[in-house]
Amino acid sequence: MRLDEFIEDFERDEAAKRRRLAREKSYEITDHLDDVEQQFEQVVQGDALFGSTAPDIFVGRSNYPDISTGVLSPMDREADADTFATSGNWYQQGLDIDDVLQRRTGLLNSTRSTQVNVEDVWDGFVGVQREIAIANDPVDVELGLDGRPEIDLSLDDISTPTGPRARATDATLTENPSVPRAVEKTLEDDDWQAEGAMNYLYRRGFDVYDINTILSAGALGQGRNRRLVPTRWSITAVDDTVGKFLRGQIRNASSIDEVQVWYNEYMANDYWIVLAPGNWEFELVELKAPGSIWNPDPEGQYYMAADNESYDGRTAYVDETSGAYYASRLGVLEHLESIDRQATCLVIRHASDAYWAPVGVWQIREGIRHAFEESEPAVAETFHDAITELAPRLPVSLGDLRRKSKLVAGVQSRLTDF
DSSP, X not given: OBHHHHHHTTOOOHHHHHHHHHHHOOOHHHHHHHHHHHHHHHHOBTXXXXXXXXXXXXXXXXXXXXXXXXXXXXXXXXXXXXXXXXXXXXXHTTOOHHHXXXXXXXXXXXXXXXXXXXTTOOSHHHHHHHHHHHOSSOEEEEEEEEEEEEOOOBOOSSSOOBOOEEEEEEEEESSOOOOOHHHHHHHHOTTOOHHHHHHHHHHTTOOHHHHHHHXXXXXXXXXXXXXXXXXXXXXXXXXXXXXXXXXXXXTTSEEOSSEEEEEEEETTEEEEEEEESSSOEEEEEEEEOTTBTTBOOTTSOXXXXXEEEBTTBOSSOOSSSHHHHHHHHHHHHHHHHHHTEEOEEEEEEEEOTTOOSOOOTHHHHHHHHHHHHSSOOEEESXXXXXXXXXXXXXXXXXXXXXXXXXXXHXXXXXXXXX
């Protein structure tokens, strides 16, 4: 398929689209939060939550190394607890923003304050939390609670939203969790550095969602260095570590032999991925619409952010795009490793004004992953041709894009040499 034909398939009446999205945008989450407190009263007996099934944990980052750490468990006892844990399956299920927020606010975050040093802690509240994190399936627990929950909705651009919080006095497992043999192996080796253990689990078929939960619970790394890792940090750490591993896998691979343009749209985010022949380079450019969650002034200008790396990778954390960089890079590298090729890659993410609440970088990761899985690419003669064809479909000018993107600016400067 030629690039112009490919783009024509995505032509749409933007004004009509905005009107449709405005009608469909739901604020049911406000009413849902009003119902949470009543639900809490129904499931809590005295000062305890019995028979809860915990699929996930949460580790905060405020006041590090004195932090708040929690067990997440659905207040609906009839619910399938496994569906509440952040997962790539949410994409296949077609969850929208409202679905994610309601699912996550249905989880009670039973918290305790603790130090991050958990080298050999396998009892008490933190021990139970670690058992939940390494278990193959959600685990039944009994939670002692102190006081009423804080009915709140905590939003974050990297981690998945969390809902009501209540202080936990204790936690007890009511069943023996099943732990995968690969996880047991990483736990038993006190000399295994965290990076190696993460890559080992990834190669054994564990997705990054499982690995970042295990890392967050302080269950990876050399024994003397094991610490609880705030959830926000663990997500990015796993995306970065696995991404570096995959980049190493393609370092000596042949280049792709044509310029490809891939596209996907998910949760009011457009993703354009341009792969061009050459050694590995990567850049993420984010375009955040006025009126969107991270650029709230509806009368303002588009917010543009960009970060990049060359063949040898980065030596420091990104400056502008935060966890979105590592999540999108992982999706690209997984594709390239699967075809045993390397490429120069530009990802353009457009967060429209319909992206009204952040749900975490998982949706970026899955948006990129499924761009490669659900369609065939368009083909352009050159990288310059691809950008020229894409530019009119982007919400910023080609000049603005060139000033922000090193890859686009680099192509332009080489063209002027002639």
